[in-house]
Amino acid sequence: MRRSRACGIGPRKEKAAGTLSAVERHLLTRYGSKEGALAYRHKYERSLSRRLSNRRELGVVDRALDEAGVRGRVLDCPCGAGRLTPTILAHADHVTAVDLSEAMVDEARSALAPLSAGGRLDFAVASVDDLSFEDAHFDAAVCHRLIHHIADPAQRARVFAELARVTKGSVVMSFSDATTFKHRLQSRRGRKRRRVALDPEQLREEAGSHGLVLRDRPRRLNGLFSLVAVVVFDVARKASDVA
Numbered sequence: 001m002r003r004s005r006a007c008g009i010g011p012r013k014e015k016a017a018g019t020l021s022a023v024e025r026h027l028l029t030r031y032g033s034k035e036g037a038l039a040y041r042h043k044y045e046r047s048l049s050r051r052l053s054n055r056r057e058l059g060v061v062d063r064a065l066d067e068a069g070v071r072g073r074v075l076d077c078p079c080g081a082g083r084l085t086p087t088i089l090a091h092a093d094h095v096t097a098v099d100l101s102e103a104m105v106d107e108a109r110s111a112l113a114p115l116s117a118g119g120r121l122d123f124a125v126a127s128v129d130d131l132s133f134e135d136a137h138f139d140a141a142v143c144h145r146l147i148h149h150i151a152d153p154a155q156r157a158r159v160f161a162e163l164a165r166v167t168k169g170s171v172v173m174s175f176s177d178a179t180t181f182k183h184r185l186q187s188r189r190g191r192k193r194r195r196v197a198l199d200p201e202q203l204r205e206e207a208g209s210h211g212l213v214l215r216d217r218p219r220r221l222n223g224l225f226s227l228v229a230v231v232v233f234d235v236a237r238k239a240s241d242v243a
């Protein structure tokens with residue numbers, strides 16, 4: 001029988017401070033304030049090289065959404081300041097933009113105000129591993145630039161499982177790829193990394209154990225010198241769906 005939760009769409013209470021994981025506390029220190037959220041909103045516009053790499057990144061995500069056949073009702077979590085949301089909205093009928101940081105959601109709401117008017121966009125403050133949506137509420141989900149912050153495999157497992165629960169089609173996700181030239185170079189130099197890099201096979205196994213089936217090879221965000229890559233997962237059909 002499918003698990004379902006007695007709650008609708010829309011904002012859920014923020015996680016109580018005591019229940020936040022170490023990574024959530026770290027990310028909220030960085031992105032949880034008005035200043036942090038504003039800085040992130042403008043981070044990708046600060047220089048020509050940032051703008052170019054942002055454009056390339058959005059292009060990679062756009063192609064992944066296209067090839068995944070993303071449409072219908074889509075979850076963007078974490079949405080941050082709404083950087084990817086317009087790209088997702090170009091494929092979707094409706095996007096729900098969700099982030100753990102209320103300040104980020106406020107920035108996204110203000111950045112995307114012109115797009116919100118059509119009623120195809122709504123926002124919520126929530127954690128990706130504890131969402132207040134019914135099972136299979138979304139046709140697809142996008143989880144961009146989050147998983148590389150999560151060092152604890154048990155927490156990653158909760159994220160995979162929750163995305164698989166609320167989605168019925170595909171999940172587009174970025175991760176730091178341990179097989180990239182940049183990662184190997186950084187490892188050889190003994191550089192201390194903030195990001196958690198995963199081998200694609202490890203990602204396939206971890207996500208596969210929680211209902212997300214890796215569809216194809218990772219696409220690097222910025223070619224040879226990229227650390228971050230994007231993958232598409234299909235949500236495994238549940239026995240109850242088949243019956």
Ligand SMILES: C[S@@+](CC[C@H](N)C(=O)[O-])C[C@H]1O[C@@H](n2cnc3c(N)ncnc32)[C@H](O)[C@@H]1O
Nearest residue numbers: 027031078079080083099100101127128144145
């Ligand atoms: C690097 S930003 C990425 C935002 C957006 N996807 C982008 O690429 O511009 C990471 C975001 O993850 C959010 N975050 C951290 N932990 C989260 C969680 N457990 N659930 C939802 N959002 C979370 C942070 O507040 C921050 O906005």
